[in-house]
Amino acid sequence: MTSHARLRQARRRLRMVSLARAVVWGALAALGSLLLVLLLDVAFDLTLQARARLTPLPWLATLATLGWHIAGPVRDAFRATDEQIALWFERRIPSLRYALVTQAELGEARGNAALERIVESAPLETTVSEAARFALKRPSLVAAGMAVLLLLLPAGAVGRIVAPAVGD
Numbered sequence: 001m002t003s004h005a006r007l008r009q010a011r012r013r014l015r016m017v018s019l020a021r022a023v024v025w026g027a028l029a030a031l032g033s034l035l036l037v038l039l040l041d042v043a044f045d046l047t048l049q050a051r052a053r054l055t056p057l058p059w060l061a062t063l064a065t066l067g068w069h070i071a072g073p074v075r076d077a078f079r080a081t082d083e084q085i086a087l088w089f090e091r092r093i094p095s096l097r098y099a100l101v102t103q104a105e106l107g108e109a110r111g112n113a114a115l116e117r118i119v120e121s122a123p124l125e126t127t128v129s130e131a132a133r134f135a136l137k138r139p140s141l142v143a144a145g146m147a148v149l150l151l152l153l154p155a156g157a158v159g160r161i162v163a164p165a166v167g168d
Contacts (some may be wrong), residue, residue, distance in 0.1 A: 003119040004108040005099060007082050010128050014085070017132040018070035022069035024139045029065035030058040031146035037152070037161045051164035092127050100124075 001009075037054045040046060056084050080088075082104040097100070099118040103111055150158060160168040 002108065003103045003111065003116055004082070006119070006124050007085050007100075007104060009081075010089070010124055011077075011080060011085050013128050013132065014080070014088075015074075015077045017128075017135055018069075018074045021135050021139065022066055022074050024136060024143055025069055026062040026066040028139055028143045028146070029061040031143055031150065033058045033061040033159065034150065034158075035146060038157060041161060042157070048166060049163050049166065051161060051168075054161070055164060087126060089122070089124055093122050093124075094132070096122050 021066070034057075037057055039049075041051065083101060086100040086104040089100055090098060096118065099115040100122065103115050103119055106112060106115075156168070
C-alpha cells in the first residue's frame with residue numbers, strides 16, 4: 001500500500017475516532033447532568049415543578065457537548081489535509097524524518113521511491129490504533145461507570161427525574 005493510500009486510510013480512521021469521541025462525550029454529558037439533577041433532588045427534595053424544569057437538562061447537555069465537538073475537533077478532523085495528517089504522524093514517529101510529509105507534498109504522481117521505502121516500514125496503522133484507544137478509553141470508562149451507578153440507584157429515584165409526576 002502506498003503512503004498516500006495509508007494516509008487516506010488513517011484520515012478515515014481518525015475521522016471516525018473523532019466522531020466516536022464526540023458521541024461518548026455527549027453520553028458522558030447526559031449521564032453527568034442526570035446524576036447532578038438526582039443529587040440536587042436528594043439534597044433539596046425538589047418540587048415537581050423544579051424536576052419538570054430540569055428534565056430537559058441531560059438532552060441540552062448532550063446537544064451542547066456534541067455541538068462543541070462537531071464545531072471543533074470533528075470539523076478539524078474532516079478538514080485535515082494529507083500534509084496535516086502526515087505531520088501528525090511525524091510528531092509521533094520521529095524516525096520518519098519528514099519522509100511522509102515530503103511524500104504528501106509531492107503528491108501521488110510524483111512520489112519518491114526512497115522516501116516510500118522509509119514510510120513503508122513506519123507503523124502508521126499501529127500509531128492510529130494507539131491514538132484511538134487513548135482518545136476513547138478514559139471518557140468511555142467514566143461514562144460506563146456513571147451508567148452503572150444509575151443502574152444501581154433505585155428506579156424510583158431515577159424515575160422522579162426522568163419523568164416527574166404528581167405523588168413521586
